[in-house]
Amino acid sequence: MKYLCLIYTEEATFRQAMSPADEAAMMAEYGAFSASIQKSGHFLAGNRLEPSTAAVTIRIRDGKTSTTDGPFAETKEALGGFYMIDARDLNEAIQVASRIPGAKVGSIEVRPIAYTTPPAGGG
Amino acid sequence: MTDLGEDHFRTLVDKFYQTESRRVLATLIRLLGDFDLAEEALHDAFVAALETWGLSGVPASPRAWLVSTGRFKAIDSLRRRARFDRSEAEVAEHLASLADEPAADLDHEVADDQLRLIFTCCHPALPPDAQVALTLREVCGLTTEEIARAFLTAPPTVAQRIVRAKAKIKEAGIPYQLPSLAELPARLDRVLHVLYLVFNEGYSASAGATVTRADLSDEAIRLGRLLVDLLPDPEAVGLLALMLLHESRRSARTSTAGEIILLAEQDRATWNREQIAEGAALVERALATRRFGAYTVQAAIAATHAQSPSAAETDWNEIVGLYDILLRADPSPVVALNRASAVAMRDGPVAGLALIEAVLAGGQLDDYHLAHSARAELCRRLGRLGEAREAYRRALRLVKQEPERRFLEARLRETGPP
Numbered sequence: 084m085k086y087l088c089l090i091y092t093e094e095a096t097f098r099q100a101m102s103p104a105d106e107a108a109m110m111a112e113y114g115a116f117s118a119s120i121q122k123s124g125h126f127l128a129g130n131r132l133e134p135s136t137a138a139v140t141i142r143i144r145d146g147k148t149s150t151t152d153g154p155f156a157e158t159k160e161a162l163g164g165f166y167m168i169d170a171r172d173l174n175e176a177i178q179v180a181s182r183i184p185g186a187k188v189g190s191i192e193v194r195p196i197a198y199t200t201p202p203a204g205g206g
Numbered sequence: 207m208t209d210l211g212e213d214h215f216r217t218l219v220d221k222f223y224q225t226e227s228r229r230v231l232a233t234l235i236r237l238l239g240d241f242d243l244a245e246e247a248l249h250d251a252f253v254a255a256l257e258t259w260g261l262s263g264v265p266a267s268p269r270a271w272l273v274s275t276g277r278f279k280a281i282d283s284l285r286r287r288a289r290f291d292r293s294e295a296e297v298a299e300h301l302a303s304l305a306d307e308p309a310a311d312l313d314h315e316v317a318d319d320q321l322r323l324i325f326t327c328c329h330p331a332l333p334p335d336a337q338v339a340l341t342l343r344e345v346c347g348l349t350t351e352e353i354a355r356a357f358l359t360a361p362p363t364v365a366q367r368i369v370r371a372k373a374k375i376k377e378a379g380i381p382y383q384l385p386s387l388a389e390l391p392a393r394l395d396r397v398l399h400v401l402y403l404v405f406n407e408g409y410s411a412s413a414g415a416t417v418t419r420a421d422l423s424d425e426a427i428r429l430g431r432l433l434v435d436l437l438p439d440p441e442a443v444g445l446l447a448l449m450l451l452h453e454s455r456r457s458a459r460t461s462t463a464g465e466i467i468l469l470a471e472q473d474r475a476t477w478n479r480e481q482i483a484e485g486a487a488l489v490e491r492a493l494a495t496r497r498f499g500a501y502t503v504q505a506a507i508a509a510t511h512a513q514s515p516s517a518a519e520t521d522w523n524e525i526v527g528l529y530d531i532l533l534r535a536d537p538s539p540v541v542a543l544n545r546a547s548a549v550a551m552r553d554g555p556v557a558g559l560a561l562i563e564a565v566l567a568g569g570q571l572d573d574y575h576l577a578h579s580a581r582a583e584l585c586r587r588l589g590r591l592g593e594a595r596e597a598y599r600r601a602l603r604l605v606k607q608e609p610e611r612r613f614l615e616a617r618l619r620e621t622g623p624p
Contacts, residue, residue: 172349
């Protein structure tokens with residue numbers, strides 16, 4: 084089964100509090116984690132995201148498109164990155180997700196990907 | 207390698223996963239001292255098998271290969287993680303030092319490891335629903351999602367039960383070992399109880415749209431066989447017999463439309479003769495030890511039913527006698543209720559009803575729908591229709607399973623207008 088692991092961290096405090104050395108250490112830890120789940124076959128996709136200040140939110144209401152800066156909802160923790168993984172079941176996904184370095188400073192949301200029949204003819 | 211070769215190879219490794227993964231896991235938990243680490247090691251060992259067996263051939267002892275590969279993979283990944291978390295380093299070095307010790311007689315240890323795993327999953331320090339979930343996932347290899355579906359629970363609920371149970375095992379330092387001889391009877395009771403719970407949920411679902419969920423019963427029987435192989439205790443034998451004898455009637459218990467058919471009306475030609483023969487032989491084996499308990503007596507009752515050509519030709523005297531023995535071993539109101547129903551068959555509804563009313567007067571079965579439906583049934587047969595209707599209505603207020611509800615509603619209609 085496929086699971087999306089969403090990494091949430093407190094953006095403001097996180098960035099300001101981090102020294103370049105700490106940031107390098109964290110990146111190295113992420114690198115090692117990514118390598119380990121590639122080796123174990125769990126990794127499908129994953130990346131860090133630009134901060135939410137780089138985000139644009141779109142809504143269409145009554146046929147009119149409006150755009151606003153930033154994420155849709157203001158929360159203390161912002162989506163900072165994600166992994167898409169393949170795991171035997173939810174508990175295996177939880178085990179893999181609990182090794183994401185961000186779990187130690189923020190939180191990881193594990194969401195099963197809904198099963199859909201692949202479209203005919205491919206694309 | 208060609209695609210065809212790769213497919214064939216993947217099938218082969220998948221087959222090993224089916225037959226060996228639980229055994230390998232049970233041993234890895236002992237060697238690594240940690241459920242999560244062992245599961246990761248198991249996964250890595252199978253990934254390695256997929257990578258290397260195609261080139262170097264399947265090893266002479268795949269199980270030993272998977273165990274030692276898993277162990278080294280675990281030590282390796284702990285060492286890599288130690289770069290970021292010093293606490294992992296000590297564990298890795300400790301495990302590495304143990305890994306140098308010569309491996310003991312693996313096949314013998316494997317059987318004990320499977321028992322260790324069963325006893326740990328059913329440890330009395332864990333909550334009952336966690337025991338069930340952990341046993342089904344770690345011992346039987348069901349996925350979290352499958353367990354959730356079988357128990358009509360949300361997967362996150364089951365997942366958290368498992369996460370918390372594993373944390374509890376770690377924090378409370380629940381040892382991964384076989385119970386001492388003094389503890390064994392009580393601990394085995396717990397294991398058998400979990401097994402029977404799983405079986406019953408599959409055989410007579412407590413809630414939901416269908417009467418039975420065969421997968422769970424199959425798992426329970428498989429586990430029962432494993433337990434009898436590993437630890438041939440008379441009650442383990444008796445429980446396996448009981449499950450097989452119940453299972454033999456599965457297809458006869460419901461109509462094609464999903465309606466309940468009572469024992470007396472079932473088409474006995476559809477009962478599974480093979481399971482009955484196996485179950486009856488196991489009952490004999492358990493009874494012969496003279497150290498049997500409640501499961502064996504229940505199995506003996508089920509065997510008597512299974513070997514009778516019809517309800518009328520059943521030896522009800524024998525069945526009442528077995529219930530007398532059962533009541534001494536397990537003096538519960540549910541057993542007394544079942545005994546009363548057997549007495550009704552032997553001596554007629556008046557005698558049965560008097561006993562059921564005595565059991566109900568105890569008050570413990572107020573919320574048990576089957577007590578009220580049994581009373582309703584006997585009142586109906588005695589023509590006391592007002593009382594029958596009242597008792598059916600009471601049972602209907604308590605029932606949670608759809609086919610049982612429809613059955614009671616049909617019976618209520620048969621007793622005439624209110």
